[in-house]
Amino acid sequence: MKMLYLDCSSGVSGDMLIGALIDLEADFENIKEKLSGIADLSVRNVKKAGVNAKKFDAKFKLRKRKYVDLDREIQELNISEDSKILARNILRELALAESKAHGEKINKVHLHDAIDCIVDSVAISLALEDLELMNEKIYCSAVSVGELAPATLDIIRRNSIPIKFTSNREITTPTGAAILSNIVTEFKDVNLIGKEGYGAGEMDLERPNVLKAILGNEMVLLETNIDDCTPEIISYVMERVMDEGALDVHVVPVMMKKGRLGHLIRILTDSPEKFSRILMEETGTLGVRVLPITHRFEVDREIEEVTIKIGNKRERIRIKKSKHGSKPEFEDIRRISKKYKKTYREILEKLK
Template structure:
């Protein structure tokens, strides 16, 4: 099962808080130090210690700068350092992705192109190591899925290289577009550009703690220690619970219709399926002013959405279509051919769990045989299942006799 890590950003997130939380959750500190040595740059060292933050005990990891790299780095300089390093390719790629996100946000905040950004707040060596260390730490822990809570960005004002700024600062505000954020706790900056860029780049979902089998919990301390407030980042590390089937993201398209000739729906269904839809339904509803109508719902892969939309706008009276991504869990399936009256029928078989499955004959195959033979389609469906059960039974006996 894939290792899952969830960031609980109830007191924001920063680079040093991320390193501390990962170490607190079981990342061997020596492995982190050895991994960062692959950057092949000198002038820093890592330290760790146990600290109290409010009512919580946490790990504080600091990057101590001894020489060099005190001036801001450009995106090009950062890229060269990463490319020359001995880090695993995935760590290089993800670290670069974080800095690309940071450069875009800094550029937007200060009105310059990302390539011309000098990382005054995040480009000196300590924050550079925070970013790479955070990505490397997740890699060393074997994390394959990252999720995060809504981010507490704090409130009030902060001092920066550009003077006094409101919280969240311009870079964090730009990074937070599209993410769930809120302000709570002491009036101070709680989320830094480095921390938000890390979680924005690496997390695939934001929200409440999703179902997981928690193995370890870690607390990473921030530098600030406000009174009566636990300034820490909490992480939950574990595995996703075992479940039947795989999860896929798909787009649901819906429109309300009350003025379409019902005879047209058959053609609409045929054409949305031809356009790539995987499912379509029609449900009766009562619309405004008591008018009867229907909700037409279609499921389609992301790459087929435009083709399906074209059908809905061309073949129905819809003036608007709602679209949103949904997740669906799909059982692994296969097709088993059986012979019914000399004709082939495909049996769709889905494995619900080891040793258990469900099966159903393909209706179109049975309909074709019924039309050719003049027999009721329900009889063909039943006979196809009987043949499949006999075939599956023989297969199980054959395996047991080996």
């Protein structure tokens, strides 16, 4: 399952969020095309306090317009229904905040930088859709803030967005807060390893005025109890799930209810639906438990290839190396042993 984590330790704005997703390879040309009749969009590479980032820009005529007119304009765009719903919800969040700030009914509210509101709400929706994140989990850090506009403060309060004061500048905007209120699953720190994208803001500060987005996969532990499969079937299941791309699999002997002896099969994976289906197909189990993995500590390691000589032939073996030692890849040793009819130990000796 895909997962997105947003690090808002330098604040958040619409252009920062969009720039970060474009840096994660969301299709900018598609965004530009869909909004071509509304604004002239561009994206450029910038550096903020030493950090390379994408800067998303939009050129348009500044003017105030009613929320209801802007909402109607989004409905008329040639975009998917999912993108329309999200963009309209973001726009409505902004309108509610402005309504409260100015003491007006929502259908009477005029939004300042009206076109910018449409651009940011639609662009973020298209970017999330392109990255296939519309229905995935999105986590976010506590949001750094400084000076708060009344609309920003209202959105933060109504949506219980956790904040921390780190600046005397307006580093979090109403649009940024409105977007977070509509896309974030939960505000919490997540240790996620994956592709990183950086979106730049307008300001030049002592710390990088960038928002970092990390796109990765959520790892889960699948487990099921089996009491009516032979060891041969269980061995085959283990081999199949590893061939299909599971991160790890292990089987534990267990005593089940009524004294029945069975096995607990556990699979570490980022594709729970796929491997749950395999377990059900191969073992006949009626259910698979999905357990979240909150942390996983990994040693930094690298793969190095070495060449050994057997007779007048050369074979390559991959070696996993870390600061704690090294270990040859089992499958390489086994393949070479079978090919040359040598024992496993004989091939290992060649590495010394």
